[in-house]
Amino acid sequence: MPSSITPDIAGLRALSHPVRLRMLGLLRSDGPATATVLAGRLGLNTGATSYHLRQLAQHGFIEEDTERGNARDRWWRATHEATYTSFSGEDITDDVEAYLATVAMIYGERLRTVVSELRFYPEQWQGVSTLSDWHFTLTPARAKALVEALTSTVEEVEDSTEDGAAPFVVNLNAYLEPGRLDLREPE
Numbered sequence: 001m002p003s004s005i006t007p008d009i010a011g012l013r014a015l016s017h018p019v020r021l022r023m024l025g026l027l028r029s030d031g032p033a034t035a036t037v038l039a040g041r042l043g044l045n046t047g048a049t050s051y052h053l054r055q056l057a058q059h060g061f062i063e064e065d066t067e068r069g070n071a072r073d074r075w076w077r078a079t080h081e082a083t084y085t086s087f088s089g090e091d092i093t094d095d096v097e098a099y100l101a102t103v104a105m106i107y108g109e110r111l112r113t114v115v116s117e118l119r120f121y122p123e124q125w126q127g128v129s130t131l132s133d134w135h136f137t138l139t140p141a142r143a144k145a146l147v148e149a150l151t152s153t154v155e156e157v158e159d160s161t162e163d164g165a166a167p168f169v170v171n172l173n174a175y176l177e178p179g180r181l182d183l184r185e186p187e
Contacts, residue, residue, distance in 0.1 A: 004082040011059040012099040015083070019044065020052050021106055024061050024078060029167055032065045032077040084151075107171055124164060135177065147174045 007015060015021050023038055033041075039049040053076050056062045060079060068075035087096055111131065118129065138146065154170050 003080045004084045005060065005080040006084050007059065007061075009093070009095055011061070012085075013095045014055050014059045015061070016095065016098040016102050017052065017055075018102050018105060019048070020056055021102055023049070023052055024056060024083075025106070027062055027076060027078040028081060032068060032075045034069065034073050034075055036073070038076075107173075110169070125166070128168075143174070147172070150174070 005011075015024070019042060022042060026038060026041060027033060035046045035049040035053055038044075038053070039046045042049070053062065057064070057076070061083075062076050063079050065075040065077040085099075087100075114129065115131075121129075136143075136146075150172055154172065157170075159165075
């Protein structure tokens with residue numbers, strides 16, 4: 001099961017910056033890197049990259065990889081394989097909303113890239129991906145049970161070392177259908 005972190009509000013605030021969220025994603029998917037390497041991948045200068053790395057480290061998302069590099073090159077690695085978040089009404093502050101908006105933006109960018117690359121997938125990867133949705137009418141208890149079951153299934157998956165294995169992303173998005181719930185205060 002992958003290790004995960006559930007950030008506190010200060011951690012969510014730190015992850016609300018798109019550059020930091022992208023950096024964390026790169027360190028998780030591509031492994032340890034220096035500020036210089038990350039700056040090149042993200043089109044930033046190393047000063048800005050170093051600043052964002054320090055912010056991620058301060059909140060426990062990454063740590064220095066002391067087994068690599070030297071006095072000039074500091075290597076950084078992710079401390080967890082996943083970030084897990086779940087919120088209820090009173091938890092949704094401006095900071096939480098900013099974090100979730102950044103996550104949605106990054107997911108949207110990633111999905112647009114996937115769509116543009118699908119036709120170029122090698123034959124063995126054709127038909128493996130899906131951008132699907134299902135619509136149900138559920139009680140809150142059944143909705144929660146569904147999300148927990150799906151999460152449990154994903155967390156049981158182990159990385160493969162077989163030939164032909166490649167990085168594969170699973171996003172779980174579960175929510176009330178937007179615009180269908182009367183959110184007005186009762187009179």
